[in-house]
Amino acid sequence: MKFTKELTKGFVKDNPIFVLVLGLCPTLAVTTSVINGLGMGLAATFVLMCSNTIVSMIKNITPPKIRIPIYIVVIASFVTIVDMVMAAYLPALHKSLGLFIPLIVVNCIILGRAEAFASKNNVLMSIADGIGMGLGFTLSLVVIATVREILGAGTWLGMRVTPLSYDPMLIAILAPGAFITLGFLMALINMIKEKK
Amino acid sequence: MNSKDKLIVSPAPHMHDKTTIPNIMWHVVLALVPALLFATYYWGFRALLLTLTGAVTAVVCEAIIQKLRKVPITVHDGSAFLTGLLLAFNIHVGAPIWLPIVGAAFAIIVGKQVFGGLGNNPVNPALLGRAFLMASWPTRMTSGWVAVKGFAMSGINNLPRIANNLQELSPKAYDLVTSATPLGVAKTLRDSSFVADINAQAGGIDLSGRIFNSLTEMETLKNLFWGNIGGCIGEVSAFALLLGAAYLLYKNIIGWRIPLFYIGTVFVLSFLFGGLPGSGSSILLPFFHIFSGGLLLGAFFMATDYTTTPLTKKGRIVFGIGCGLLTIVIRLVGGYPEGVSYSILFMNVMTPLIDRLTMPKAFGRVKK
Amino acid sequence: MKYYLKLGFILLIFCAIASGVLAYINTLTAPIIAERKAREAIETRSALIPGAEFHEVQASDGSIFYEARDPETQEIMGYTFNASDLGYSSTVQTMVGVDPDFKVIAIRIVDQAETPGLGANCTSPSFTDQYKGLAIEDLYVNKDGGVIVPIAGATITSRCIANSIRKKAIEVRDEINQGGGE
Numbered sequence: 049m050k051f052t053k054e055l056t057k058g059f060v061k062d063n064p065i066f067v068l069v070l071g072l073c074p075t076l077a078v079t080t081s082v083i084n085g086l087g088m089g090l091a092a093t094f095v096l097m098c099s100n101t102i103v104s105m106i107k108n109i110t111p112p113k114i115r116i117p118i119y120i121v122v123i124a125s126f127v128t129i130v131d132m133v134m135a136a137y138l139p140a141l142h143k144s145l146g147l148f149i150p151l152i153v154v155n156c157i158i159l160g161r162a163e164a165f166a167s168k169n170n171v172l173m174s175i176a177d178g179i180g181m182g183l184g185f186t187l188s189l190v191v192i193a194t195v196r197e198i199l200g201a202g203t204w205l206g207m208r209v210t211p212l213s214y215d216p217m218l219i220a221i222l223a224p225g226a227f228i229t230l231g232f233l234m235a236l237i238n239m240i241k242e243k244k
Numbered sequence: 245m246n247s248k249d250k251l252i253v254s255p256a257p258h259m260h261d262k263t264t265i266p267n268i269m270w271h272v273v274l275a276l277v278p279a280l281l282f283a284t285y286y287w288g289f290r291a292l293l294l295t296l297t298g299a300v301t302a303v304v305c306e307a308i309i310q311k312l313r314k315v316p317i318t319v320h321d322g323s324a325f326l327t328g329l330l331l332a333f334n335i336h337v338g339a340p341i342w343l344p345i346v347g348a349a350f351a352i353i354v355g356k357q358v359f360g361g362l363g364n365n366p367v368n369p370a371l372l373g374r375a376f377l378m379a380s381w382p383t384r385m386t387s388g389w390v391a392v393k394g395f396a397m398s399g400i401n402n403l404p405r406i407a408n409n410l411q412e413l414s415p416k417a418y419d420l421v422t423s424a425t426p427l428g429v430a431k432t433l434r435d436s437s438f439v440a441d442i443n444a445q446a447g448g449i450d451l452s453g454r455i456f457n458s459l460t461e462m463e464t465l466k467n468l469f470w471g472n473i474g475g476c477i478g479e480v481s482a483f484a485l486l487l488g489a490a491y492l493l494y495k496n497i498i499g500w501r502i503p504l505f506y507i508g509t510v511f512v513l514s515f516l517f518g519g520l521p522g523s524g525s526s527i528l529l530p531f532f533h534i535f536s537g538g539l540l541l542g543a544f545f546m547a548t549d550y551t552t553t554p555l556t557k558k559g560r561i562v563f564g565i566g567c568g569l570l571t572i573v574i575r576l577v578g579g580y581p582e583g584v585s586y587s588i589l590f591m592n593v594m595t596p597l598i599d600r601l602t603m604p605k606a607f608g609r610v611k612k
Numbered sequence: 613m614k615y616y617l618k619l620g621f622i623l624l625i626f627c628a629i630a631s632g633v634l635a636y637i638n639t640l641t642a643p644i645i646a647e648r649k650a651r652e653a654i655e656t657r658s659a660l661i662p663g664a665e666f667h668e669v670q671a672s673d674g675s676i677f678y679e680a681r682d683p684e685t686q687e688i689m690g691y692t693f694n695a696s697d698l699g700y701s702s703t704v705q706t707m708v709g710v711d712p713d714f715k716v717i718a719i720r721i722v723d724q725a726e727t728p729g730l731g732a733n734c735t736s737p738s739f740t741d742q743y744k745g746l747a748i749e750d751l752y753v754n755k756d757g758g759v760i761v762p763i764a765g766a767t768i769t770s771r772c773i774a775n776s777i778r779k780k781a782i783e784v785r786d787e788i789n790q791g792g793g794e
Contacts, residue, residue: 122630129637132642132645133641137644146725218381218382219376224379387764416757
C-alpha cells in the first residue's frame with residue numbers, strides 16, 4: 049500500500065541522514081548522548097509531521113512566488129511551539145539541547161520535505177512522509193549517538209554499559225568523533241545497499 | 245606480487261633507479277634507530293617496548309585491513325612499521341601500553357587505509373594518531389611524564405646555582421622546574437599571574453626571569469642536545485635525531501627545503517618573539533626552541549613525508565615556513581606547550597592548495 | 613504592483629495567524645516556565661543551606677544575593693549567591709552557600725557547557741564536595757597555592773570556578789560588613 053511505503057521509506061531506503069545527507073548540523077552537534085539524539089529526533093519529527101500537514105493543506109492557496117517564506121513561517125511556528133512546550137515540561141532536555149531546538153527551523157530535512165513532497169501530495173501521504181522521515185531521522189540520530197555515547201562516555205542512555213576499567217575515548221563525544229562516526233556508518237549503509 | 249612484472253606506462257623521459265618504496269621506508273626506520281637507542285638508554289627497556297608495540301600493531305592492522313579490502317598485502321614495505329614507530333615516538337614513557345596500540349590502529353585504519361592506503365592519505369597518519377590520542381585521553385598523554393634517571397625533568401639542573409634554596413624560596417617555582425618539560429616551563433612562565441605569584445613568594449626577587457634565563461644557559465642546552473630531559477620517547481635527544489637526519493639527507497631520501505625553512509622560521513620567530521614580555525631576547529633562545537620538544541623529529545621525519553607535502557620546490561618552502569609559523573604561534577600564545585604535530589597536520593591539509601598555487605608554468609606557456 | 617501587494621497581503625495573513633497561535637501557546641506555557649525556574653532556584657538554595665528561609669538582598673552594585681535565616685529564631689544561617697566566570701569554552705555559573713563566617717557550606721554548578729569528559733566533569737560531587745568547609749583564602753586550586761584538586765585535564769575550568777567563587781564571596785562579605793556598620 050502506498051501509505052505504508054511512504055511511511056517506511058525514511059528508515060533505510062531514503063534515510064534523511066545516511067542517504068539524502070540532509071540536516072547534518074544538528075546530527076553532528078546533538079548526538080553526544082542517546083537521550084539528546086532521541087529528544088532532538090522526536091522534536092524534529094513532530095515539527096516535520098505538522099509542517100507537512102499544513103503545507104499540504106494550503107498547497108492550493110499558496111502563491112508559488114512566496115511559497116518559501118510561507119513554509120518558513122509555518123515551520124518556525126511549530127518549532128517555537130516545540131521550544132516553549134519543551135521548556136515548560138521537559139526542562140532538563142530543553143537545557144541540554146539548547147540552541148539546537150530553535151535551529152530545527154533551518155534543518156534542511158523539514159524545508160526539503162515541505163518543498164519536495166508535501167507541496168505536491170495530499171494530506172494523508174504528507175503525514176505519512178513526515179512521520180516516516182522524522183522517525184528515520186530519529187533512528188539515525190540514535191544509532192550515531194549510541195556509538196558515540198558508548199565509546200566516549202562508556203554509557204548508554206545514561207546507564208553504564210562498559211566495565212569500570214574502560215577509559216572513555218573522549219574524541220567520540222567531541223566534534224571530530226561525530227564526523228568519524230558518521231563517515232563509518234555511512235560507509236556501512238552503502239556497503240549494505242550495494243550487497244542487496 | 246612483484247611490481248616489476250607489470251608494464252609501467254608513463255611519459256618520457258624514462259629513468260630507472262634502484263629506489264623503491266621498501267628501500268626508502270626502511271632507510272628512514274634505520275635513521276630513527278639512534279633516537280630509539282638513546283631513549284632506551286635513558287628510560288630503560290620500557291621505551292623500546294612501547295615503540296615496538298606501536299610499530300607491530302601498525303603492521304598487523306595494515307595486514308588485516310588490506311586482507312579485508314582484498315588488495316595485495318604490502319606490509320613488508322615498512323611504511324606501516326614506520327608509522328607505528330613515529331606514533332610511539334610521540335608518546336611518553338609513563339603512558340600505559342595500550343596507548344600506542346590504540347593510536348597505531350587508529351593511525352593505520354582511519355589515517356591511511358580508509359583513504360586507500362599508501363600514497364592516498366591526506367595527512368601524516370602517525371600525527372593523526374597522536375592528535376587522536378591527545379583528544380581522546382588528554383590526561384594520559386600529558387600527565388605521568390617520567391624524568392630520565394637522576395635529572396630534574398625540565399633539564400634545568402643548573403638551577404641550584406641560580407637559587408640554591410629554590411625550594412624554600414618558592415615551592416611553586418620548585419615544583420615547576422622539577423615536574424614539567426622544558427617547553428612546559430617556558431609556557432608557564434608566560435602566564436603573568438603565575439609569574440607574579442612566584443616572584444611574590446620569593447619576596448620580590450625576579451625569580452621567573454632567572455628561571456627563564458636558565459633555560460637558555462649552556463648547561464640546559466647541552467642537556468637538551470644530548471637528551472637529559474623529560475619528553476616523548478622520540479624527542480629525547482637532539483643529537484640522535486640530527487644523526488638520523490644527516491643520514492637521510494646524505495642518502496637523498498629527504499629534501500632539505502622543508503626542514504631548513506621550518507627550522508629557520510622557528511629560529512627567526514623565536515628570537516624575535518620568544519623572550520618574556522618586557523625583557524630582551526637572547527641568541528641562545530632559538531636554540532632552546534629548536535632542541536626542545538618534537539621540532540627536530542617533526543621537521544626531519546614527519547614534515548618530509550612524500551604523500552602529504554607539496555611536490556613543487558616553491559611549495560615546500562611555503563610548507564616549511566607555514567609549519568614554523570604555526571609551531572611558534574602555538575608554543576608562544578596557544579593553549580599547548582608544544583605545537584609541532586598540529587602545525588604539520590594543518591599544513592598537510594593545505595598541501596593541495598599550496599601545490600596548486602605554486603605549480604610551475606609548462607615550458608613555452610606565455611605568462612598571463 | 614497590485615500583484616505584489618496581494619502577495620504581501622497573503623504573507624501578512626499567514627504571519628498573523630502564526631503569531632496568534634504562538635501568542636496563545638505562550639500564555640499557556642510562560643507561567644509554567646517561570647514557576648519552574650523560580651522553584652528550581654529555591655530548591656538549589658535549600659539544598660545548599662537546608663532548613664533555612666531565604667530573603668533577597670540587593671547589593672549596592674545591583675546584583676542579588678540571599679540571606680538565609682532560621683525560620684524560628686531569625687538568626688542568620690548564611691548566604692547564598694551566584695558566581696560566574698568564563699571557563700574554557702563557556703560561562704560557568706555556580707550557586708554557592710556560605711555560613712556567616714564565609715566558610716563554604718556547599719556549591720552547585722548550575723550552568724556550564726565545558727568540554728564533555730573534561731571540564732564538564734566539574735558538576736560531579738567528587739569535585740564540588742572539595743569546597744565544603746573552605747574559607748575564602750583557601751579557595752584556590754592547588755597549583756595556585758590552595759587546596760582544591762582540579763579536575764584531571766581541566767585546570768582552566770577548575771581554576772575559573774574557584775576564582776569566581778572567591779571573588780564573589782569577597783564582594784558579598786564586603787557588602788555585608790559595610791551594611792553592618794551603618
